[in-house]
Amino acid sequence: MTYTRRTGPEPASAPMTDEGGGRLPRLRFKDVVVRGAVQGLVAVVLLAVGSLFVADHHGRETFLAVVGGFAMAGSGVGVVFGGLFWAVCGGDVRRWRDWRTITGQTGAVTVMAPALVRLGVLALVLFPGAFGLYHLVDNAPYDSFLHGS
Numbered sequence: 001m002t003y004t005r006r007t008g009p010e011p012a013s014a015p016m017t018d019e020g021g022g023r024l025p026r027l028r029f030k031d032v033v034v035r036g037a038v039q040g041l042v043a044v045v046l047l048a049v050g051s052l053f054v055a056d057h058h059g060r061e062t063f064l065a066v067v068g069g070f071a072m073a074g075s076g077v078g079v080v081f082g083g084l085f086w087a088v089c090g091g092d093v094r095r096w097r098d099w100r101t102i103t104g105q106t107g108a109v110t111v112m113a114p115a116l117v118r119l120g121v122l123a124l125v126l127f128p129g130a131f132g133l134y135h136l137v138d139n140a141p142y143d144s145f146l147h148g149s
Helices: 029-051 057-089 096-101 108-138
Strands: none
Touching: 029 057, 029 108, 057 108, 096 108
């Protein structure tokens, strides 16, 4: 009798799911907030690097002020509506990859709640960074690379 011997690693086991097909364990609020804060810190670094590509001093200040203003508005919307959606979900908070497991018209709220919370926290970290960079560029000496041309 012949048989096939597997020499590679064992196949990955299927992820744990509930009866509706959603991944387990469910998302936790603390983990979503921490991930959003880390992504916000990365966004501040990218903003600092990206602002150096705006050569004009006034243009650089305007760019940083506009990004900071939109981040401030986005943080309010994201945190408020994300928190509201999270409270409405009642513990059934799903990941983006669980989008296909949604049944019914109101199921999208279970996916949008963590997305809005993460986006809101990202913007909550981004807007003080943008305004801090704005003041740094504003107070930079005339002949420095931060001041621009």
